[in-house]
Amino acid sequence: MLRKFSAFVILQLLVVFVHAESNSIADSLVAVLKTENEDTFKVNTLNELCKINFSDSPAQAMNYGIEARDLAEKIGFTRGSAYAYKNIGIVHYMQGNYSETLMNWEKSLALFKNLNDKVGESNILSNIGNVYFNNGSDERALDYFLQSLKLSEETGNKLRMATAMTNIANVYLNKTATLDKALSYFMKALPISEELGDKNNMGSAEVGIGEIYLKKQNFDSALFFFRKSLIAYEGTEFIPYSLNDIGKVYLQKGDLDSAKKNHEQAYEIAKNIDSKLDMVQALKGLAQAEQLGNNFSRSIEIYKEAELLANEVAAKYELKEIYDGLAKSYSSNKDFKNAFVYQNLYDAVKDSIYNTETDKKLGSLQFDFDISKKQNELDKKQQEVNRQKQVRNGFIAGFAVVVIFAGIFFRQRNRIKKEKKRSDELLLNILPEEVAEELKEKGEAEAKQIENVTVLFTDFKGFTQLSEKLTPKELVAEIDSCFRAFDQIVQKHGVEKIKTIGDAYMCAGGLPVPNESHAVDTVKAALDIQQYMLAHKSVREKEGKLFFEIRIGVHTGPVVAGIVGLKKFAYDIWGDTVNTASRMESSGEVGKVNISGATYALIKDEFNCNHRGKISAKNKGEIDMYFVES
Known part of the structure; x- marks a missing residue:
């Protein structure tokens, strides 16, 4: 996905006309223009003519935009100037002149700010963010997208809110370390898009969420959101993209028949709409499925078909995987000559991709340099004017600084104290206190071997089936409700929460500081979680709502x-x-607390337990299991 929809917002701004209709409207406006005086109506007419000519006649569009700008500035029509600079920027954007695009949009932004037009300001901020995003300057893009989101929230403009959130999520999606942030923003954008009926943004968010879950190997959740995207994208050219993603999930799960079914469906639809890149991705998925099924001759046949199409559309990233697949398939078929040929092709295209990415990074640096250079030119023109103002204002400012310095000092000191307290609280929210203190003192915290720890795992029964019946908002709200309750329970019993993994929850007693009561504490927490889930189930049943069992x-x-x-x-x-605790959970029964013999030996005098047999564990032999009675 990454930058697949990166230009979505800007493209929304380009007014699209059917050719016959646009020509008719343009002719009418030109006729009106000849009769108009130099007033605001003429500026608006020029701006409309600029928009109409965006696609078919960029040069003419530029002329109209410049004429609108000059007239608006001449008669002092600020709003007309703001839109003129915006339109001129769009023409430059379509021509690939990104530095000129930004210079015009920055001027448009300043004018919208002067007008206190927050909708216009939010729109331009989003556009500027997309320019930086498409040029690889993710940090700057993120800054503009966040500003756009803030303004859209202030104005209550839900369409702009959802778009800004999706843009922010796409920036975070570029790095593995920020996938959780990407997921958070996609999840915020999705219900707003659903409320607005914005199918494109719904599908974009759902695909993004699915790809995050796929990267995390949470296959059930990935399938849930990819399938939802099919509904949003119904009747659009994006259907093959979602079907190929579903195929990838099944491929990683080892369900080769389902993988092939979805890739075949994606291929047929992509073929009908002549979407060659989607066809390549579908063929690649089919070939990978045949390869995993040891049907190497068939996989080679499909890979070769994909290779032809990929070369046709210069899809280097796809070619890299295709060449790798062909090299491995030929090798498995004992055809080492062809395997060697495709291994060399794989190495060559991999080097080509590396060089392309390096060029992009250099291009991004050049882009930033060009922007800085133009800004410096403008700054020099202002320096002489500003120098005189600075001399005059220096006396006033100096006196003001003396007066307010003391107040600023005390406010700053108090702010620093508050920020330190807040940062400490945030750190303690993700790390145990002892570990956090060690980290603050030393800048690092050593891993420790702890001999006796009791680990607790929970998992919801039938999560996949239930998730298909709930909306994303309902699903996340229900999981959040349960996990918040678990957090309170484990804190009450002195047990340390470790993490959540999809719909699973893990905590442990006896760390980071070892203690003697860890087993009893953890089992008490387990029983309280058991009782909470029973009570929660009862409440939701009475309300006629679906519920989780654990x-x-x-x-x-x-x-x-x-x-x-x-x-x-x-x-x-x-x-x-940790692995054995997970086995205890998966070998248990719904509504029961299943403990190992090792835990039983430590808590048998505190709780009633029933022996329920043994399971085999790798490198451990057979392990006794007991149900703890509440």
């Missing part, structure tokens, strides 16, 4: 605990104990 597993043993990486710190635990 399995809970607990195991005790050694773990390694700590944080890794330099950014986006997250406290986590590793080891066989």
Whole structure:
């Protein structure tokens, strides 16, 4: 997805006319123009003529835009000037003159600000963000998109809000480290788009959410949102894109028949609308399915068909995967000569992609340089005017600084204290207190081996089936409601929340500071979660609403605990104990707390337990399992 819909907002701004109709309107406006005086009506007419000629006659559009700008400035018509600069910027954008685009849109933005026209201001901010986004300047793009969102929220303009949120999400989608932020903004944009009936933005958000879940290997959630995007995109050219994404999910799940079915459907639709890139992606998915099914001759046949189309549309990223697939398929078929040929082609296209990406980065640097250069030219023209003002204002400003300095100092000191308290609270919200203190003191926190920890896992029964019956907003709200309750329960019993993984919840007792009561504390938390879910189920049944049911597993043993990486710190635990706790959950029953023999040995004097048999575990032999009675 990444930049697939990156120009969506700007394209919305380009007024689209049927040729016959646009010619008719243009002729009428030109006739009116000849009879008009130099007033605001003439400026508006020139601006309309500029928009009508965007696509068919950019040079004529530019002339009308410049004439509108000059006349608006001559008669002091600020709104007309704002739209003229905006229109001139659009013409430059369509011609690829991005530095000129930005110079005109920055002037338009300043004029909309003077008019206090927040809708116009939000629109221009979004456009500027898209220019930076398309040129690889993600940080600047994000800044403009966030400003656009703030203004659209202030004005209550839901269409602009949803668009800004989707744009922000697409920026965050570019990096693995910010996928959670991307997901958050897509989730905010989706219900607004649904309310507005904006199918394009709905589909864009749903595909984005699906691709995030696919990257996280949360296949059920990915399928749920990809399927929803099919409804939003019904009757559009984006259907093959969603079907190919669904095929990718099934491919990763190992369901080759379902993968082939969706890729075949994507191929047929793409073929009917002559969307060659979607055809390539569908063929590539089909070939990968045949390859995974050890049908190497068939996979080679399909890969070759995909190769022809990919070369036709210069799809380098697709060619890289196709060449890799052909090299491996030929090798598996013992045809090492052709395998060598395609391995060399794979290496060549990979180098080509690297060079292209390097060129893009250099292009982005050149783009930023051009913008800075033009800005410097404008700054020099203002320097002499500003110098005289500065001399005069310096005396006034100096006195004012002395008067207000003390007040600023005290306010700043108090603000710093508040910000420090807030940052400490945020850090403690994601890390245990002991780990957070170590991190602040040393700049790092060492991972520790803890010999006795009790790990608790929960998972919802039938999550996939239930998620298909709830709206995304209802689904997220229900999971959030349950997990908030779990957070309060584990905090009450002195158990440390570790993380959530899709619809699963993990916590552990006895860390980061070891204690003797970890097993009892964790089992008490498990029983409270069990009782909460039973009560929650009863309430939702009475309201006629769908509900989750839960399995809970607990195991005790050694773990390694700590944080890794330099950014986006997250406290986590590793080891066989974690895997065994997960096995206890998956081997349990709905509504029951299933514990291992190791946990049972520590809590048997505190709780009534029923032995329910054994399971085999890799490298551990057989493990006893017990149900804890509440």
